Amino acid sequence: MTEPEVAALSAALTGDVLAPSDAGYDDARALWNRRFDRRPALIARCRSADDVRHAVHFARAHALELSVKGGGHAFAANTVGDGGLLVDLSLMKGMSVDAGARTLRVEPGVKWGELDPVTQARGLATVGGTVSSVGVAGFVLGGGSGNLTRKYGMAVDNLLAAEVVTADGRIVRASAIEHPDLFWALRGGGGNFGIVTAFDLRLHQVGPEVLAGQIMHPLSEAASLLQLYREFMRTADDDVQCFAFFFRVPPIPVFPEAFHGQVVLDLIVFHPDAGAEATFAPLLGFGHPILSYVSRQPYVDAQRAFDAGVPGGQRWDSRAQDLADLSDEVIDVVLSRIGELPGEFTSAYFAPGGGATARVDASATAFPHRHAAFSFHIMAGWSGPADDERVTAWAQDVCDALEPHSTGGVYVNVLGAGEQSRIRAAYGDNFDRLVEVKRKWDPENLFRMNHNIRP
Numbered sequence: 525m526t527e528p529e530v531a532a533l534s535a536a537l538t539g540d541v542l543a544p545s546d547a548g549y550d551d552a553r554a555l556w557n558r559r560f561d562r563r564p565a566l567i568a569r570c571r572s573a574d575d576v577r578h579a580v581h582f583a584r585a586h587a588l589e590l591s592v593k594g595g596g597h598a599f600a601a602n603t604v605g606d607g608g609l610l611v612d613l614s615l616m617k618g619m620s621v622d623a624g625a626r627t628l629r630v631e632p633g634v635k636w637g638e639l640d641p642v643t644q645a646r647g648l649a650t651v652g653g654t655v656s657s658v659g660v661a662g663f664v665l666g667g668g669s670g671n672l673t674r675k676y677g678m679a680v681d682n683l684l685a686a687e688v689v690t691a692d693g694r695i696v697r698a699s700a701i702e703h704p705d706l707f708w709a710l711r712g713g714g715g716n717f718g719i720v721t722a723f724d725l726r727l728h729q730v731g732p733e734v735l736a737g738q739i740m741h742p743l744s745e746a747a748s749l750l751q752l753y754r755e756f757m758r759t760a761d762d763d764v765q766c767f768a769f770f771f772r773v774p775p776i777p778v779f780p781e782a783f784h785g786q787v788v789l790d791l792i793v794f795h796p797d798a799g800a801e802a803t804f805a806p807l808l809g810f811g812h813p814i815l816s817y818v819s820r821q822p823y824v825d826a827q828r829a830f831d832a833g834v835p836g837g838q839r840w841d842s843r844a845q846d847l848a849d850l851s852d853e854v855i856d857v858v859l860s861r862i863g864e865l866p867g868e869f870t871s872a873y874f875a876p877g878g879g880a881t882a883r884v885d886a887s888a889t890a891f892p893h894r895h896a897a898f899s900f901h902i903m904a905g906w907s908g909p910a911d912d913e914r915v916t917a918w919a920q921d922v923c924d925a926l927e928p929h930s931t932g933g934v935y936v937n938v939l940g941a942g943e944q945s946r947i948r949a950a951y952g953d954n955f956d957r958l959v960e961v962k963r964k965w966d967p968e969n970l971f972r973m974n975h976n977i978r979p
Contacts, residue, residue, distance in 0.1 A: 562601070590970055626726065678881055689721055736825075
C-alpha cells in the first residue's frame, strides 16, 4: 500500500482517511471498552454508502484486515482491529421519519440517545437500547432487546429492509422480497454478511410519557423478592418490562448513606401506559425498599436509565446465560456469589423473556433464542488493569455455575472477549443456515472482525 494509493482512496471518499500520525486518529479508533487499545493502519471515515464501497474495494485490493465501527460499544471490542483498515461509520448520522407509514430510516453512525428524541418528536419509537451511547447498528444486527421487547419483539423483528455494502463492493437492498436470504441473516447474524449503511425500521406509537422507575431492596430480601419477581413476570402482560439488577450503591445523596457501597437488588420497571402504576402493585408492596420511585416520565428519560452505570472509558467484560427458568436453584447460585460483585462499575441482572419475542418462530430470523424464560447477564466493569484477572475470573465463575440451568443459548451481543467457542450456541439450530449464507455473500470471510461465522 503506497502513499499514492492511500491518496487515491482519500480522493474517492467524501469523508476522510486517517493515518496514525493524523489529528483525530486516536479519537476515531477509541473504543467504549478501554480494556482494548488497537491501532489500525488506516481509518476510512465514511459519509455515504459509496464511501463504504470504496473502502471495501481498497481493503480487498490490498489484503487488509477489515474492521467496522458504528457506535463502538461492543463488549468484545471487535469493532476495531490492529493493523488493517477500519471503516468508521460514526459520521453517518442520517435519520428520516415517515410518521404516516410509521417507519424510520437511520444510518449506522447513530446512537440511541440521538435517535429516540427524533422519533419521540412524532410520538413514535422503535425497539431500542436502554443505554444512550449504544449504537443502533450493532444493537439491531445482533438482535436488539430493550424496554419495548415484550410488547413489540426484538429489534430484528422490526427491521423492514437494509441497504448493504457486500464483500464484493456492491450496494444492495435486502428485504423480505429482495435478497431474502441476506435479509434473514442480517436479523441477528451481526456484521458477518456485509456493512449495513441504512436501516429501515418499524415505528410504534409510544410516549411522550411512560411509566418507569426503580424499586430497590437490600440484599437480605433478594431471595424472596426474586421469587415474587418470577411469579409476577410469569403472568405479566406484554406491556410490562422489568429487569432485576444487582449493583453496589454509589455514594451519592439520592441513596441512603447507610447503604452506600452495599450490593442491592433493584427492580427497574417500565410500562408504555404512564397511568399503569397499579400494574406493579405486587412489587411496590413487597418488603422494606431502600428506595421506591415509579412515576410518569418522558420516554427518552426512561431510555437513559442505565447510562450512569455503564460509563465509557472503563474496562469491561461480559458473561451471560439464557435460563430455562428463574428457579430457586438459580437464585441460590447467584446469591451465593453476588455479594462479592468485584469492580467499581460491575452490575448483573435478570431479564425476562416472553411476550411478542416468544411468538416469533425461532427460524424466522437469524436470532434464535425465543423461548428462554429469563437470561442472566454480568456487565463487569472496572478502572485499572491490576483488577483484570480478579474481575474476569469472578464473572466466568458465575457464568459456569449457571450453566447447568441454562438453555444452552446466549445472546450474541453480550458475548465477551475470548468466547469464540460459544458462537455456535449463540445461533443454535440456525447456525448451519448462517454458514450457507456466509458462503454465498462473503466466501473469503472479509467481514471477520466480529463474532465470526466462518464460511
